[in-house]
Amino acid sequence: MLLRLIRDRLAPYQGYVAALILLQLISVAANLYLPTLNADIIDKGISRGDTGYITHTGMIMLAISVVQVFAAIGAAYIGARLAMSVGRDIRGGVFHAVGRFSAREVNTFGAPSLITRSTNDVQQVQMLVLMGATLMVSAPIMMVGGIIMSVRTDPGLSWLMALAVAVMGVAIALVVRKMVPGFRMVQSRLDTVNRILREHLTGVRVIRAFTREPFETDRFGVATDELTDSSIRVGRLMMSMFPIVFTIMNLSTVGVWWFGAHQVDAGDVEIGSLSAYMTYLIQILMAVMMATFMFMMIPRASVSADRITQVLDTEPSVVPPQHPVTPSRMLGTVELRDASMQYPGADAPVLQDISLTGRPGQTIAIMGSTGSGKSTLLSLIARLFDATDGAVLVDGVDVRDLEPTQLWGHIGIVPQKGYLFSGTVASNLRYGNPHATIEELWRALEIAQAADFVRKLDGGLEAPISQGGTNVSGGQRQRLCIARALVAQPRIYLFDDSFSALDLQTDRRLRNALKPVTRDATVFIVAQRVSTITDADQILVLEDGQAVGLGTHDELLAGCTPYREIVQSQLGVDAA
Structure with a gap:
């Protein structure tokens, strides 16, 4: 060697x-x-x-x-x-x-x-x-x-x-x-x-x-x-x-x-x-x-x-296709066809036979207990992992056949644990779009409810950010990560429990501000709070890696016991 x-x-x-x-x-x-x-x-x-x-x-x-x-x-x-x-x-x-x-x-x-x-x-x-x-x-x-x-x-x-x-x-x-x-x-x-x-x-x-x-x-x-x-x-x-x-x-x-x-x-x-x-x-x-x-x-x-x-x-498990498909225009339709995911050496799959379709203009929420596979599902859409069975398609094309840069260039992901790079506020926001203007940065910050605290920072957009964003609070870090995704203007948004560090009032304002921006995009939201996803077009309920419910808030209240239990535990019995 x-x-x-x-x-x-x-x-x-x-x-x-x-x-x-x-x-x-x-x-x-x-x-x-x-x-x-x-x-x-x-x-x-x-x-x-x-x-x-x-x-x-x-x-x-x-x-x-x-x-x-x-x-x-x-x-x-x-x-x-x-x-x-x-x-x-x-x-x-x-x-x-x-x-x-x-x-x-x-x-x-x-x-x-x-x-x-x-x-x-x-x-x-x-x-x-x-x-x-x-x-x-x-x-x-x-x-x-x-x-x-x-x-x-x-x-x-x-x-x-x-x-x-x-x-x-x-x-x-x-x-x-x-x-x-x-x-x-x-x-x-x-x-x-x-x-x-x-x-x-x-x-x-x-x-x-x-x-x-x-x-x-x-x-x-x-x-x-x-x-x-x-x-x-x-x-x-x-x-x-x-x-x-x-x-x-x-x-x-x-x-x-x-x-x-x-x-x-x-x-x-x-x-x-x-x-x-x-x-x-x-x-x-x-x-x-x-x-x-x-x-x-x-x-x-x-x-x-x-x-x-x-x-x-070491050969990466996620490899570029030999003959990549490069669509002239990405619409953002996402479809999971009996998608399953099992980690090497695991006794059981973390996701099993998940079927779901999200179209532009729709918001799909994902709920479930800890370890039910919510983050893994988003990782399959972003092709951070490949499905071990079934398929994940974007605009009718298997993500394994899409040009990776084409796919990732149209996905804005906000991870569960927000991470910022050493640099400035502006350099972090431009991570998904290096050519974004100052106006676009401030617009993204306004939508993410982060403009007020950024203006108070010494230097504003040029305020220094330490590695990992440790010099800002958890809620501020989360909002900056949301703003970073907005600056990229993707066709598919993946919010992995990205509102957990926000208070209810800020959460509500942010979601209301997101609606006109994401009107033509497909939005996936992993959330633990019912109030965050009641307006979603579809809600997928996961339990032990399997789908136990799929529908609107009202439909799931009527026919999905696990979802009804979650709602009752958070909002009280009368909320059902």
Whole structure:
């Protein structure tokens, strides 16, 4: 997964990769050639007292060093550029993939996990690319080149070099093998910490209302302790590499001087050659050490790449049609034909065999107990989910065959939990229609009964809105969400219990103001208050996902017991 992910993201940057490899080759070649020149100065210059040879060779070494410095700087620049570009592209890919997910996929992964995968996991892969660009290319070249040059300099000590490299490679492999499951556990527990922190920040009012701060503190403490323990275990494995590497390097150095000294004493090797061999051995072991840094990062990056690839490879359950239908004009007729919806793994469908037709100019209300499938029904119309059985049609066309942007562009949905984006009042209202004029914004606010409080805000339409709309009250947030839907001027309105935070007087004024605006549109209203939906053209009563009543208010009072019980519980027996 890791190799595939990096390979795919590096594909557009082949020119940069080629330039990086060339610069690394130049830098490594210079490093490998300098010890030979240094040996020549010792054996041919200093031992013979040839000052001219020393000066000439020294100037060549200086020139090679300058070239090596510039090559190293260029390689570092290109490597950093590549790593940042790969990180940007992966983040963009994850963001695009999540944007295509339906609510089902988002719920499967969980918002905290998706955030971790888009940030921390991408950063791990990005850091690996950065280290790989600077070390992965040069380390193998340095190792192979160092072996060739060292064997050429002193074949008699080759066994010592081979032993040192083999021992170091086996030791590192054993440590890395234990690190992979450890890093997988670290990322999983990081997801848990993010989830608890997100829940705490989102539900801080509930936590304070129930005085559950100590419980939440303990829960967060347990999660962070588990993350700390996992990180410490992996950190100990990582740190064990350094003593192993340095021990092998020091023992190898002692071995070279010990056995090399006997060869110099016997006259088999010159001092300059032995010095060069020592330099090559150090370069080889340093290359192995650089590879060690890579091996330390690869396990965690591999786990992160698996998690990223899971997101990228997940096919959304709501997919665009291969041959989309694009109507020239959307009227807004909505029909459900025996529509059913069952979530994966559920024992029973949340909606079963729902048949309903809503036409332009009509208001269809949906009532039922909690968990009866009211919000799911609206989600089927908006195609946030696809029906598992039956069909949902708009203007006679199955929503699965409609061009998604065409469908969503004509639907104005106000969710049960109103959500506003960070920005201003105006930027939130223009979310459904970026080209809306100031007059259209104020008109929508007037209809939504939100104009008065917006005028009192510092800045009016340009008043800042925090993420989620937390700097306005629940009722204000709901009215702004209704105004946002009105600005889009859709053909189908979906109000998912959107009036619950409003007082009865504001509710009545808002519904009266909506009537002329939605005269030519199809309106679906999920409501808990009977007073909100008594004037609806049709009222669908749901119970355990099944339709137990469909008709007008008076018809249901006469023939639908569950509806009559709801009315009696809210308005009293005499209201029936």
